[in-house]
Every structure is written in structure tokens, then in C-alpha cells.
């Protein structure tokens with residue numbers, strides 16, 4: 178995995194004497210004190226992280242946490258006060274004007290929430306606008322813009338005016354404009370936030386589809402956890418100008434760095450409402466009855482269902498453990514007889530129907546197999562997989578938002 182963007186100890190101070198504010202920060206004063214004493218605002222404070230080539234990296238945080246400031250320093254739409262921004266190893270923070278223009282025209286393009294379309298220009302001209310700025314001749318820019326429009330599903334609309342299109346379609350034009358430049362890096366600033374939820378999901382899918390075909394490095398600002406979890410390979414969470422955590426959605430969900438991060442997930446966290454029993458499903462997983470089913474039959478069953486693991490129940494449907502194809506094969510090879518119970522995978526802990534989702538979170542994320550859920554008298558109710566867990570979180574959040 179190669180690193181596309183690396184930021185190092187990046188700061189932005191808004192105000193007339195940024196160096197004074199930096200000095201005060203280094204002396205241990207906090208953002209609020211500095212603002213009170215000097216009127217200057219610390220927009221971004223000591224941010225460091227890397228963005229890998231080809232990933233969707235989401236920058237998430239509440240309003241005013243510094244997302245836009247941080248991302249605008251990547252192409253120097255905002256001048257960093259101190260620190261470094263390396264793109265392909267070149268420091269954008271100290272780049273001369275000529276290189277900076279090249280960087281903005283070829284390497285990094287930006288898609289905005291407001292679409293920023295020109296009302297008097299056609300869809301094609303709008304999509305070609307970035308290329309025009311880059312000095313590309315008319316014929317090639319129209320060809321490339323047509324291709325980009327096709328990529329976002331707008332073929333046939335090239336002669337329309339922006340106001341003839343729906344909000345979702347206008348955002349597609351904005352995206353096409355970003356794509357037409359064929360940049361390595363796409364910065365997307367709350368690009369889908371103005372869209373209604375259904376169209377927004379559609380655009381997220383579209384982006385994932387485009388990304389599957391042509392892996393760009395995307396830095397995506399969002400204040401929405403659903404969106405971040407849905408599209409982000411990794412997420413950086415910002416609070417008060419600082420980057421407080423960087424990780425995959427699962428890492429952050431499993432191990433939030435502090436209460437602020439936890440609070441984000443509390444919004445989507447249905448752990449107080451749903452119990453494990455509510456979301457257990459009797460799907461997909463092959464159940465091997467303990468009595469009367471020896472290792473050969475069990476192995477056959479797993480193989481025919483294309484499963485690596487099976488859930489072992491006794492004749493009363495009480496859960497006894499989990500067995501893998503490997504352990505079954507070993508058991509057969511060693512001539513260990515019919516009884517498969519000694520081959521159980523010891524760590525296969527089960528959840529109880531009344532447990533909260535929070536209780537089982539560590540198990541769900543740590544194990545390669547779905548977690549079995551048991552009801553009264555240890556009877557097997559079904560399983561919860563990691564995906565199902567995440568989907569439930571997301572669905573609940575959406576319902577909460579719509580309520």
C-alpha cells in the first residue's frame with residue numbers, strides 16, 4: 178500500500194498574528210483561551226495522518242471542528258500556518274505558484290456541496306469547466322467531459338442547463354466536472370449533503386462503483402456517520418481542530434478514542450433499544466446436530482454449503498460450540514471416532530438473547546464467524562454477523578434521522 182498524501186503537524190490559525198497564537202499553543206494555552214485573549218481562531222491544530230493511494234478517506238466531525246480547513250490545506254485553497262502536506266512526496270505547503278497551479282489542475286480536483294455550477298452554461302460546458310481552466314483545447318475537453326458525464330449516468334443531458342436538472346443530477350454534473358480532469362486525488366466537501374436521503378444513498382453507491390473501476394484517492398468530508406461508514410475505507414474524526422482518531426469504521430466502532438468519538442456512535446447506536454435476540458437471524462449457517470452426525474457427515478454438510486465453520490447443536494437445539502472444516506478433517510484423519518465435541522473451537526462464545534448490542538460488539542468484530550445467540554435454556558436462536566450488526570446500526574440511525 179503506497180501513501181498518496183501525508184500531512185505532518187499541520188496547523189491553521191485564522192487571524193493577524195498566527196505565529197503568536199502558535200507560540201501560545203506551544204506554551205500550553207488552549208484554543209478557547211487564545212481566542213479570548215487574541216481573537217484569533219485555531220482552525221486546525223497539529224494534524225498528522227496518511228492517506229493511502231486508492232482509498233476513500235473520510236474526514237468527519239461536528240460543524241466547526243476544522244474539516245473544511247484541513248481539506249482545503251491539501252490543495253492550499255487555505256494556506257497552512259505551519260506543518261507539511263506531502264502529495265506524492267512533494268510538499269504542497271512550500272510549493273511555488275507554478276507547481277501549485279499544476280497540482281490543482283492535474284493532480285487534485287474538488288467537488289463541492291453547492292455543486293458550484295454556472296447557470297448560463299450547458300451541462301457539457303459545466304463538466305468541461307475544470308479542463309478549460311487547465312487550458313485543454315475545446316475538442317479534447319468536450320470529449321473528456323462527455324466521457325465523465327457518461328460515467329455518472331448523464332449521457333444525453335449534455336445540452337441541458339443546470340436548472341433543468343434535479344438536485345441529484347446537478348450533483349452528478351459537479352462530480353463529472355471533478356472526474357473529467359482525471360485527477361489522482363478527488364477532494365469532496367460534503368458533496369452529497371444537500372441531497373435527499375434516497376438520492377444521497379444512490380450517489381454514494383455511484384461513487385463506490387466508480388471507485389471499484391478506477392481507484393482514485395478520495396478525501397471526503399462528511400458530518401454524517403452513516404455516510405462515513407458506508408463509503409469510508411478509513412475515517413479521521415476531528416474535534417475542535419484536532420484529529421482525535423483515525424481508523425477503519427470497525428476499528429473506531431470497536432475502540433473509540435474518547436467520549437467525543439463515542440458520542441458520535443451513540444447517535445447511531447441502537448444498543449439501548451435493540452437486544453441481541455432482536456437481530457439474531459437463522460440464516461446461512463449450517464447447523465450440525467451433535468448426536469448421530471459424525472465428522473464425515475458434518476464436513477460434507479459444511480462443504481456442500483460452502484462454509485468454513487459450522488454451529489454444533491445437540492438434539493434439544495442447545496448450542497455446543499463451533500467446528501471448522503479443518504478441525505473436522507483432522508478429526509477424520511486421526512481416526513478420532515464419531516464424536517465431534519472434542520474438536521470444538523474453544524473461543525466460540527455465544528451471546529444471550531437479552532444482551533445489548535454493545536455487550537457483543539467486541540465479539541462480533543473480533544471473530545471470523547457470526548456470533549451464535551442463545552435463548553432460554555441455552556437454545557440456539559440464530560446468529561449475528563458483523564455485517565448484519567453494522568447494517569442494523571446504520572438502519573437505526575437513518576430511522577432516527579427521519580423521525
Ligand SMILES: Nc1ncnc2c1ncn2[C@@H]1O[C@H](COP(=O)(O)OP(=O)(O)OP(=O)(O)O)[C@@H](O)[C@H]1O
Nearest residue numbers: 191218219220238239240241242243244245246247
Ligand atoms: N476564514 C476564516 N476566518 C476565521 N475563522 C475561520 C475561517 N474559516 C474557518 N474558521 C474557523 O475555523 C474553525 C474550523 O472551521 P471549518 O469550517 O474548517 O469547520 P468544519 O468542520 O468544516 O465545519 P462545517 O461542517 O460547519 O463546515 C471554526 O471555528 C471556524 O469558525
